[in-house]
Amino acid sequence: MNLKVEGGDVAAWKGDGIVVNLFEGVTSPVGATSAVDKALNGLIGKLIASGDVKGKFGNAAIVHTIDKLPAARVCVVGLGKENEFTLDRARHAAANGAKALRGAGAQKIAVVAAGGANAADAAQATAEGVVMGLWRFPKYKGEKENNEVEEAVIVENDAAKKSDVERGVARGKILGDATNFARDLANEPGNAMTPTRLAEIAGEMAKQNGLEFFVIDRAKAKELGMGSFLGVAQGSDEPPAMIVLRYWGAGKDAAPGFGIVGKGITFDSGGISLKPGENMQDMKGDMSGGAATIAAMSAIAQLKPKINVTGVVAATENMPSGKAFKPGDILRAMNGKTIEIINTDAEGRLVLADAVAYASGTLKLSPIIDAATLTGAMVIALGNVRTGVFANDDAWAKMVCDTGNEIGEKMWHMPMDDEYAEQIKSDWADMKNTGGRPGGSITGAWVIRNFVADGTEWAHLDIAGTANTGGGKDRGYINQWGTGVPTRTFVNLALRLADKK
Numbered sequence: 001m002n003l004k005v006e007g008g009d010v011a012a013w014k015g016d017g018i019v020v021n022l023f024e025g026v027t028s029p030v031g032a033t034s035a036v037d038k039a040l041n042g043l044i045g046k047l048i049a050s051g052d053v054k055g056k057f058g059n060a061a062i063v064h065t066i067d068k069l070p071a072a073r074v075c076v077v078g079l080g081k082e083n084e085f086t087l088d089r090a091r092h093a094a095a096n097g098a099k100a101l102r103g104a105g106a107q108k109i110a111v112v113a114a115g116g117a118n119a120a121d122a123a124q125a126t127a128e129g130v131v132m133g134l135w136r137f138p139k140y141k142g143e144k145e146n147n148e149v150e151e152a153v154i155v156e157n158d159a160a161k162k163s164d165v166e167r168g169v170a171r172g173k174i175l176g177d178a179t180n181f182a183r184d185l186a187n188e189p190g191n192a193m194t195p196t197r198l199a200e201i202a203g204e205m206a207k208q209n210g211l212e213f214f215v216i217d218r219a220k221a222k223e224l225g226m227g228s229f230l231g232v233a234q235g236s237d238e239p240p241a242m243i244v245l246r247y248w249g250a251g252k253d254a255a256p257g258f259g260i261v262g263k264g265i266t267f268d269s270g271g272i273s274l275k276p277g278e279n280m281q282d283m284k285g286d287m288s289g290g291a292a293t294i295a296a297m298s299a300i301a302q303l304k305p306k307i308n309v310t311g312v313v314a315a316t317e318n319m320p321s322g323k324a325f326k327p328g329d330i331l332r333a334m335n336g337k338t339i340e341i342i343n344t345d346a347e348g349r350l351v352l353a354d355a356v357a358y359a360s361g362t363l364k365l366s367p368i369i370d371a372a373t374l375t376g377a378m379v380i381a382l383g384n385v386r387t388g389v390f391a392n393d394d395a396w397a398k399m400v401c402d403t404g405n406e407i408g409e410k411m412w413h414m415p416m417d418d419e420y421a422e423q424i425k426s427d428w429a430d431m432k433n434t435g436g437r438p439g440g441s442i443t444g445a446w447v448i449r450n451f452v453a454d455g456t457e458w459a460h461l462d463i464a465g466t467a468n469t470g471g472g473k474d475r476g477y478i479n480q481w482g483t484g485v486p487t488r489t490f491v492n493l494a495l496r497l498a499d500k501k
């Protein structure tokens with residue numbers, strides 16, 4: 001889709017449909033909505049008076065312009081109450097409008113950025129909403145969905161704001177595209193998205209964006225002592241890949257910089273501790289953290305913050321076989337620590353143990369953050385709404401939560417008291433890989449934490465509930481199935497860390 005900015009009066013814009021905004025409770029429209037209303041001889045005002053259009057958040061009402069405007073249709077999207085307005089509502093509203101117009105057959109649409117004091121931020125949110133909202137995954141369907149929106153134009157009437165709007169839209173496009181990239185990767189089935197293919201795609205992306213790229217293959221991982229990662233990989237016929245992407249925004253003489261680590265299990269069968277069949281197909285998305293890592297690196301490369309950033313994705317399948325690792329096995333990670341396997345289905349923490357040890361200990365990255373579809377317990381605790389944040393440093397956890405919450409990827413800081421670590425004490429190794437059902441997400445986080453090098457600030461995002469919509473319905477810019485979370489949080493953290501320096 002082509003996304004651009006045009007100046008001038010939206011009522012004079014020619015195309016298939018215009019998205020305008022309305023706050024709930026407003027009786028006479030203002031701004032661009034008013035300009036369109038006037039051209040329609042007060043139709044929008046009448047629809048508000050009759051109660052047909054209410055401006056409720058989530059609503060999208062299409063009216064045909066019967067040639068009163070050069071555009072064929074107007075879609076009035078609800079922003080909800082003005083005092084409850086957030087940029088995330090602008091994102092959702094833009095998505096709702098774009099999707100409604102697409103449903104009506106529109107291919108060329110105009111969108112008016114919603115409210116907010118800052119024109120660049122409003123334009124960015126609107127662009128993100130349109131780009132993410134129009135995403136879907138028809139790749140493997142023979143019968144194609146109806147039309148796609150080919151061009152979306154953000155129309156700004158105030159000439160003084162136009163350059164801000166252009167800057168915001170450019171940023172929003174990069175962030176929206178990156179999120180959609182992560183969604184595409186997560187949606188791909190396991191037979192298409194193997195560790196080898198994921199590495200190939202990461203390599204192509206790196207080439208396009210001028211990133212350093214290399215893969216630690218099975219032989220190299222063995223040399224480095226990544227026994228925990230390799231333990232998980234040993235049951236699969238697909239070769240594993242520890243994917244590394246490096247962006248040198250501050251130069252090689254500066255600090256190694258920010259580290260982003262993703263769980264890249266391209267299919268999680270549970271291994272010898274085989275999962276039940278029900279919903280096992282969803283485990284194609286067990287590389288969503290890795291997908292977000294790769295996608296975030298592509299956006300970071302384009303936004304060019306003055307900071308060094310490295311992405312590490314621990315990619316492998318988790319399969320049962322005659323070669324597979326077993327309960328009772330003891331694995332040794334690259335930092336020398338040993339893990340007794342209780343359940344081979346707790347494999348995410350095992351691949352992250354080596355990835356996090358590599359990022360913090362070998363590459364000396366700090367702060368670091370990892371994202372993983374780690375535990376079913378996280379879905380029980382926070383559902384599909386918030387991502388659980390676990391950290392060894394409260395200030396870093398706060399920065400992560402604040403960033404996610406501000407950009408619409410909701411977070412919640414979870415506890416990591418020492419008492420929980422008791423649950424993973426082992427009789428035979430430095431730790432066990434599971435700690436029983438109580439606090440299952442916390443004990444999972446503790447396993448990973450044990451592999452963070454001393455002095456490194458670390459946060460872990462358990463995205464088991466937020467990486468995909470599960471059985472949920474489409475809502476605003478979030479469509480079935482992969483959500484792309486936490487791509488935008490990763491990118492925004494890199495931008496903020498660069499500004500802090």
Ligand code: BES
Binds near residue numbers: 373377435465
């Ligand atoms: N990938 C799963 C976690 C998961 C479950 C993500 C459901 C999304 C939806 C992870 O590898 C796993 O199997 N975790 C186990 C850990 C347990 C054996 C301690 C779980 O949560 O059941």
Ligand code: MN
Binds near residue numbers: 344347
């Ligand atoms: Mn598992």
Ligand code: ZN
Binds near residue numbers: 286345347348
């Ligand atoms: Zn898993």
